Structures are given as C-alpha cells and as structure tokens.
Amino acid sequence: MPKAYSPDSVPRFVERTAHDVVIVGGGAAGLRAAIAAAETDPDLSIAVVSKVYPMRSHTVSAEGGTAAVLRDYDSLELHALDTIKGSDFLADQDAVEFFVARCPREIFQLEHWGCPWSRDEDGRIGQRAFGGMSVKRTCFAADKVGFHILHTLFQTSMKFENIHRFDEYFVTSLIVDGGACEGVVALDLRGGRLVAIAGKATILATGGCGRVYEFTTNGFIKTGDGMALAYRAGVPLKDMEMVQFHPTCLPGTGILITEAARGEGGYLINKDGERYMQRYLPGKMELGPRDILSRAMVQEMKAGRAFEGPYGQYLGLDLRHLGARTIEKKLPMVRELTEKYMGLDPIREPIPVRPGQHYIMGGVSTNSKGETTLPGLYAVGEAACVSINGANRLGSNSLSECLVFGEWCGLTAAQYAKQKAAYPRGASAREALRREESRVFDSLLGRERGKETLAGIRVEMQQRMERDVGIFRDEAGLADACSQLAKLRERFANVGLADKDRVFNTELTGFLEVDFMLDVAATIAHSALNRRESRGAHSRTDHPTRDDANYLKHTLAFRTDGAPRIDSAAVKITKWEPVERKY
Amino acid sequence: MADQDVVFRVKRYRPESGAKPTYQEYRIPYRDDMVVLDGLNYIKDHVDPTLTYRWSCRMGICGSCGANVNGQPRLTCGTYIRDVHRGAVTVDPLANFPILKDLVVDFDDFLTKLSSVTPYIVREDWGDLTKEYTQFPEDVEAYRQQSLCINCMLCYAACPVFGASPEFVGPAASALALRYIRDTRDEGADQRLARLNTKSGVWECTFVGECSVVCPKDVDPAGALQTLKVLATMRHMRRLLMPKSVSR
Numbered sequence: 114m115p116k117a118y119s120p121d122s123v124p125r126f127v128e129r130t131a132h133d134v135v136i137v138g139g140g141a142a143g144l145r146a147a148i149a150a151a152e153t154d155p156d157l158s159i160a161v162v163s164k165v166y167p168m169r170s171h172t173v174s175a176e177g178g179t180a181a182v183l184r185d186y187d188s189l190e191l192h193a194l195d196t197i198k199g200s201d202f203l204a205d206q207d208a209v210e211f212f213v214a215r216c217p218r219e220i221f222q223l224e225h226w227g228c229p230w231s232r233d234e235d236g237r238i239g240q241r242a243f244g245g246m247s248v249k250r251t252c253f254a255a256d257k258v259g260f261h262i263l264h265t266l267f268q269t270s271m272k273f274e275n276i277h278r279f280d281e282y283f284v285t286s287l288i289v290d291g292g293a294c295e296g297v298v299a300l301d302l303r304g305g306r307l308v309a310i311a312g313k314a315t316i317l318a319t320g321g322c323g324r325v326y327e328f329t330t331n332g333f334i335k336t337g338d339g340m341a342l343a344y345r346a347g348v349p350l351k352d353m354e355m356v357q358f359h360p361t362c363l364p365g366t367g368i369l370i371t372e373a374a375r376g377e378g379g380y381l382i383n384k385d386g387e388r389y390m391q392r393y394l395p396g397k398m399e400l401g402p403r404d405i406l407s408r409a410m411v412q413e414m415k416a417g418r419a420f421e422g423p424y425g426q427y428l429g430l431d432l433r434h435l436g437a438r439t440i441e442k443k444l445p446m447v448r449e450l451t452e453k454y455m456g457l458d459p460i461r462e463p464i465p466v467r468p469g470q471h472y473i474m475g476g477v478s479t480n481s482k483g484e485t486t487l488p489g490l491y492a493v494g495e496a497a498c499v500s501i502n503g504a505n506r507l508g509s510n511s512l513s514e515c516l517v518f519g520e521w522c523g524l525t526a527a528q529y530a531k532q533k534a535a536y537p538r539g540a541s542a543r544e545a546l547r548r549e550e551s552r553v554f555d556s557l558l559g560r561e562r563g564k565e566t567l568a569g570i571r572v573e574m575q576q577r578m579e580r581d582v583g584i585f586r587d588e589a590g591l592a593d594a595c596s597q598l599a600k601l602r603e604r605f606a607n608v609g610l611a612d613k614d615r616v617f618n619t620e621l622t623g624f625l626e627v628d629f630m631l632d633v634a635a636t637i638a639h640s641a642l643n644r645r646e647s648r649g650a651h652s653r654t655d656h657p658t659r660d661d662a663n664y665l666k667h668t669l670a671f672r673t674d675g676a677p678r679i680d681s682a683a684v685k686i687t688k689w690e691p692v693e694r695k696y
Numbered sequence: 697m698a699d700q701d702v703v704f705r706v707k708r709y710r711p712e713s714g715a716k717p718t719y720q721e722y723r724i725p726y727r728d729d730m731v732v733l734d735g736l737n738y739i740k741d742h743v744d745p746t747l748t749y750r751w752s753c754r755m756g757i758c759g760s761c762g763a764n765v766n767g768q769p770r771l772t773c774g775t776y777i778r779d780v781h782r783g784a785v786t787v788d789p790l791a792n793f794p795i796l797k798d799l800v801v802d803f804d805d806f807l808t809k810l811s812s813v814t815p816y817i818v819r820e821d822w823g824d825l826t827k828e829y830t831q832f833p834e835d836v837e838a839y840r841q842q843s844l845c846i847n848c849m850l851c852y853a854a855c856p857v858f859g860a861s862p863e864f865v866g867p868a869a870s871a872l873a874l875r876y877i878r879d880t881r882d883e884g885a886d887q888r889l890a891r892l893n894t895k896s897g898v899w900e901c902t903f904v905g906e907c908s909v910v911c912p913k914d915v916d917p918a919g920a921l922q923t924l925k926v927l928a929t930m931r932h933m934r935r936l937l938m939p940k941s942v943s944r
Contacts, residue, residue: 271811617748
C-alpha cells in the first residue's frame with residue numbers, strides 16, 4: 114500500500130513572508146546566482162523557485178563542454194574574436210570582453226567545488242576542440258558536462274542555510290508594484306495552492322524555449338516561462354529571431370549527439386560516403402559553427418545526397434575511425450545514447466543525424482549585470498540576452514555564460530537587495546495573489562473542454578514554427594506564421610481542462626506553458642519577419658546577404674494587446690569592426 | 697505508422713477524490729521504437745489529459761521519469777514497450793515512496809538524506825581561483841562511477857530495507873557520500889563516515905544488491921555501501937586505538 118501523503122509531514126521550507134533575492138529556475142545559471150548571492154552575506158535570504166527538482170533542470174542534458182582560456186597557446190583576445198565572429202558581429206563586444214575574462218575563474222571555481230573535469234596526464238584540466246573555436250578551449254567532464262556542472266552546483270548549494278528551495282513551484286506571474294519587481298506568484302504543485310513569494314530582487318533563470326518547435330533537443334520543461342513572464346511585465350525580448358539549430362540530433366527523438374563527437378575528430382558524411390563539408394567550408398570542415406553546418410545539411414538533403422529513413426532524410430556522423438578507446442573514454446554518452454535509442458554501436462556504424470532546434474540566442478533583454486528595464490528584475494542564462502551570442506552561439510559558450518553571468522547577476526541582485534532597506538509591502542503581494550487565484554483557479558480550472566485541445570494547439574504551433582520559422586525563412590512564410598500564430602492564440606481561448614484537481618495538475622501547468630509559448634513564438638516570428646537580411650542563424654532565402662547598413666542592430670520585441678511591437682537597439686562595438694564572416 | 701495495440705494498465709491515485717489507488721486501462725497504438733514514456737505521453741495527449749507523471753529530458757539523464765514497469769523500477773524513457781509488454785504494460789509509481797498523484801511520488805526525504813551526507817567538497821584551505829587543484833586521470837577515475845548518479849530513485853524503489861525502514865540513508869545518498877570521500881580534493885571523510893556509522897546509516901544495508909541491478913547508470917550503490925562499511929569500521933578501529941588521531 115502506498116504511504117498516505119500529508120502536506121504537513123515534511124517541513125519543506127522556512128516560512129518567510131519575503132526574501133532578499135528570489136531566483137526562478139534551478140539550472141546552472143539559477144544555482145550559480147543563488148550561491149553567489151548566498152555567499153555575499155549569510156543574513157540574506159535567497160529563494161530558489163523551480164518547477165522541477167533543481168537536478169532535473171535542462172542544464173543536465175548539456176554534453177560537450179565549457180569554454181575558457183586556460184593555456185598559453187590561447188588568449189582572451191582570441192576567445193573574444195571567435196565569439197564575436199561566431200555571432201556574425203551581433204554580439205555586444207563589451208559584454209563579450211567581460212565574459213571571456215571571467216570564464217577561467219569560473220572553471221576553477223567549479224573545479225574547487227568538485228566538478229569532475231576530465232584531466233590531462235599532468236593533472237591539469239583537459240581541453241578539447243569545438244566548432245568555431247580556433248584552438249582547443251573547451252573544458253569537459255567526459256561528455257556529461259552539463260550533468261556534472263548541475264549536480265556539482267546543486268550539491269554545493271546544500272552548504273548554504275540561507276538558500277531556501279521551493280521545489281516544484283510553478284511561477285505564474287511577477288509581482289510588480291510601484292514600477293519595480295517584488296517577487297513572484299507561484300503554484301505550489303504539491304500543496305495545490307497559489308503562493309506569493311515576495312523578494313526585493315527577482316532573477317529569471319528559466320532557460321530557453323525549445324519546445325515551441327516540434328523537433329528539438331530541449332527537454333519538455335523548456336517552455337520559455339521566464340521570457341513570457343518578463344515580456345508580460347513590459348520588458349522587451351531581444352534578438353528572438355536568432356534560434357540555433359544543432360546539426361547532429363537523432364531522427365525521431367531529437368536527442369542531441371554532442372559537438373564533441375566532431376571535436377574529437379568525427380566526420381559528417383552523405384549517402385555517397387563523402388565528407389560533404391568540403392563543399393561548404395573546406396577550411397573548417399566538421400568544426401565549423403552550428404549555423405553553417407545545419408544549413409549545409411539541409412542543402413545536402415535538397416540535393417538528394419542524404420540517406421532516407423523512417424523519420425525522413427538524414428546524414429551520417431561517422432566516428433568509426435576514432436576507435437573504441439577514444440569513444441569509450443571521451444564520448445561514453447554518445448555511445449550510450451546511440452545504443453539505447455538507435456540500436457547501433459558508433460564504434461561500428463555511422464550515427465544517423467539531422468538538424469534540430471537546440472538553443473535560442475535571444476531572450477529577456479539585459480545588460481551585462483543581468484539588469485532588465487524593470488527595476489528589481491534580472492535575467493540570466495539562456496532565458497536572457499546580454500548579448501554575447503549575437504546571431505549564432507558557439508558551442509561550449511553557453512555553460513560558461515550561465516556560470517559567469519550567473520555569478521555576476523547573483524552578486525548584482527544581492528547588492529540591490531542590501532541597498533533596499535524595506536522588504537516589499539505585503540499589500541502588492543496579496544493583491545497579485547488574489548488576481549492569480551481568480552485567473553488560474555476560478556477562470557482556467559473552471560473551463561470545460563470543447564473542440565480545441567491543449568495538445569492540438571501545442572502541436573500546431575510547433576509544426577508551424579518548424580515549417581516557417583526554421584533554418585531557412587522567407588517573407589511569405591514568416592508573414593503566414595505571424596498570422597497563424599495569432600489565430601492559434603484566439604483558438605487557445607477555447608481550450609478547456611479535464612483535470613479539475615488543484616494538487617499536481619500537470620494539465621493545468623501544461624496549459625500555462627502553452628500560454629507562455631504562444632507569446633514567445635509570436636516574438637520569434639515577428640522578429641524574424643522584421644529582419645530582412647541573413648545573419649548567423651537567421652537565414653532569409655529572399656535576403657541572402659548580411660546588411661550592416663540597415664540591420665547591424667538588436668531587435669527588441671515589446672508586448673502590446675495585439676502583435677508584438679518591434680523596435681531596435683544599437684550593437685556595442687569596442688574594437689572588432691564588422692567584416693565578412695569567413696572561415 | 698502504428699500497426700499494433702498495447703494495453704497500458706496504469707495506477708491512478710487522486711488525493712482530492714478521497715478514493716484509494718486503482719488501476720486504469722488504456723488501449724493505445726504503438727510502434728516498435730516507442731518507449732513506455734511515449735505511451736504515457738500518447739495517453740496524456742490523446743486519451744486522458746488527467747494522467748499525471750513527471751518527465752523532461754527523455755534521454756536518460758534528468759532522472760524524472762522513473763516508475764515501476766511490470767513491477768521493476770525503470771526509467772520510462774529508456775524502456776521500450778516491445779521489450780516489456782506481454783499484451784499489457786503495468787505502470788505503478790516507484791515503490792517505497794509516498795504517492796502524491798498517479799505516478800508522481802514525493803522525493804523530499806531523499807534530499808534530506810543527501811544533505812545529511814555532506815554532498816560537497818569540505819576543506820580548510822580553499823586557495824585562490826587562479827588555478828585548479830591537481831588531479832590525475834586515475835584520481836578522477838577513483839570516484840567517477842559514483843559521480844554518475846542521476847538521483848532517479850530507482851535504487852530506493854528496489855531496496856527492501858528502505859521499504860521496511862524508511863529512515864535508512866539508502867543507496868544513492870551512500871554512493872554520493874563515497875564519491876566525495878574518494879575525491880582527492882576533499883577532507884570531509886570523517887564527518888561523512890560518522891554520519892553513516894549511525895543507526896540509520898550503512899549498517900542497515902543487508903547487501904540484497906537490488907539497487908545495483910536496477911541502476912540505469914551503473915553506479916553500483918551496493919558496492920559503495922560495502923566499501924563504506926569497511927571505511928566506517930576502519931575509522932571506528934582507529935578511533936579506539938588512537939583516540940587523538942585526526943583521521944581521513
């Protein structure tokens with residue numbers, strides 16, 4: 114017999130009316146921010162609010178590595194240049210310079226906290242090659258880097274008595290009072306109640322929004338929650354058209370095969386056994402940046418040189434020449450995943466791969482401290498757009514970004530909280546809570562099911578994004594996507610819920626997630642429609658070249674009652690004048 | 697397309713209904729490349745949106761989707777329907793944990809236990825952040841196996857000792873304790889072994905070994921528990937013989 118559950122049986126967190134810093138999300142960025150804030154002062158109260166137990170966060174799926182300049186053959190200047198060139202000159206160069214300078218100490222910090230980095234024979238942290246990085250710069254822990262970073266941070270966070278976890282609390286809205294953010298309202302999934310978690314400062318570290326696409330490497334939980342929360346509070350989303358498609362995903366499932374497979378020397382082949390990258394990028398071959406590799410794959414498919422399988426066309430990732438020892442030592446997860454999910458051994462057969470949505474360079478617009486335009490509100494990690502990634506992120510820069518800006522944002526928010534004498538007044542939190550109770554419990558839960566279904570709307574959105582806002586885009590497709598997304602938003606109003614329970618209602622959270630994703634998808638499509646050039650991951654077949662005269666600028670998407678309002682902001686250039694991006 | 701059917705027999709428990717747990721059956725189409733999680737997702741999207749379970753990465757690394765499949769603790773994302781069905785697939789919540797709703801169980805107890813074994817590096821002198829502590833590949837290898845634990849809780853669901861004595865610190869938390877004890881950067885072995893040498897510690901384990909059988913990541917918590925018993929005994933002996941020694 115199952116043991117009876119009583120919500121009072123385990124004390125789950127310290128009951129406080131308000132915290133100093135409220136962090137939404139418990140992945141690498143959120144936990145790094147939490148530890149940084151907690152370390153500054155044991156009297157500060159840090160709340161980590163996550164819709165999953167933190168060790169389930171999608172950081173766990175990152176595989177290949179974390180970039181930092183650690184060796185004499187490398188330099189900060191070179192890491193910055195690679196990143197800026199990879200971004201197709203859309204990155205803010207001041208932020209990139211800050212970023213590359215802070216990466217090494219974050220690698221050592223994680224090392225001091227126990228991260229099992231793979232080592233060279235001399236006992237130093239090893240580094241491997243990665244796409245778009247001109248030297249070996251990527252630190253790794255076999256090919257489970259995100260997993261190890263996440264568990265290291267999560268376990269280390271248990272040291273701090275002033276970090277209070279709210280595990281399995283789903284944030285439904287921000288509390289905004291007097292022009293400042295003062296915490297969040299969240300659905301306590303187990304308690305089946307809404308609660309106000311007030312804080313002097315609030316950090317959004319909710320990750321990306323890959324689930325707006327049908328074919329994605331992202332986990333089910335990556336639904337752009339933080340982006341939508343900020344957007345609804347009037348904060349712009351920046352560069353949302355910049356969506357990264359990773360070239361090597363398993364057909365059918367979208368499971369990622371790490372870029373480290375190519376970093377260690379793997380080949381990409383077409384059905385004729387040819388290393389087709391010689392046609393597109395002979396200088397870099399398989400170690401080109403992801404945007405270029407994904408486009409090359411689509412071009413091979415269109416030219417009829419791809420394999421055909423039950424899930425459509427695919428290409429081959431050939432690791433056979435690396436040998437069993439390298440694969441077992443450096444790429445154990447690649448082998449585990451292909452054996453389990455494809456039923457083949459990469460030591461003996463090439464791995465079927467195709468491009469899939471992997472990451473979004475865009476996000477909540479922030480400066481390099483993580484500050485947004487709303488006082489008291491910060492964003493960090495994939496949820497944010499600082500921007501160091503511009504139009505295309507280099508592999509292994511995102512974990513570093515979570516660490517560097519996680520720390521910096523945590524410190525900044527802690528400072529802000531310390532300078533603010535008073536905790537938020539309870540009235541605004543109570544009012545926000547009442548509003549959410551009425552919206553979520555009375556209105557949403559009360560809706561009866563009609564002919565529209567939640568899964569139906571979600572899948573239509575994902576297929577539309579896949580088809581018209583994918584690797585290659587054009588005016589007609591994007592315009593159509595914008596109007597279809599608006600229609601889906603109208604139809605979404607007719608979706609009802611079958612599950613009327615308040616406790617652990619995953620139909621309700623699924624509804625709230627699609628609600629968030631419809632907002633986020635619209636900003637992606639409208640931003641893409643507005644950028645009539647090709648830059649980085651944004652490839653317009655009707656505008657195939659980069660147009661610095663008109664588009665060397667960030668896109669900002671603001672919420673209105675109708676379609677997003679698109680504006681722009683200048684790109685910060687320090688010392689690298691934009692030139693043609695050639696490899 | 698799907699050319700065959702399978703019956704999913706899923707344990708349902710709705711805390712707000714006041715009713716006891718029951719099984720509900722769903723007949724669904726399936727293909728040979730579908731895992732049990734795909735079946736649950738099919739039911740949620742097309743048959744019964746009230747079915748409640750956890751999942752995220754669907755690639756065996758986030759640890760969310762454990763359930764008892766035909767009585768065996770499994771990650772549902774890594775268990776093929778074709779391998780487990782005999783006309784039906786029975787899915788229960790992971791055994792030995794309080795059920796919150798349907799297949800969702802409460803793991804808070806594990807997090808308290810994990811916290812109790814000091815799951816982080818302990819040391820006096822931290823040095824600065826300009827370089828790493830030296831570790832050779834063989835030093836990493838010494839704790840690598842235990843560091844692979846994804847906290848999926850299958851080992852607790854398989855452990856009869858934990859089922860009978862819920863205070864038992866259990867397999868995963870013990871394996872992670874050993875992971876830090878074996879790390880050359882760490883100085884916290886003594887406090888961990890002191891914790892594990894208590895009534896709720898490693899001596900509860902009767903070496904059934906089921907935890908290592910069900911572990912999807914080959915962490916071998918049963919082996920870790922036996923090693924910890926040896927280490928705890930050595931520590932105890934040293935303290936008897938050399939009461940003033942500060943042992944590692």
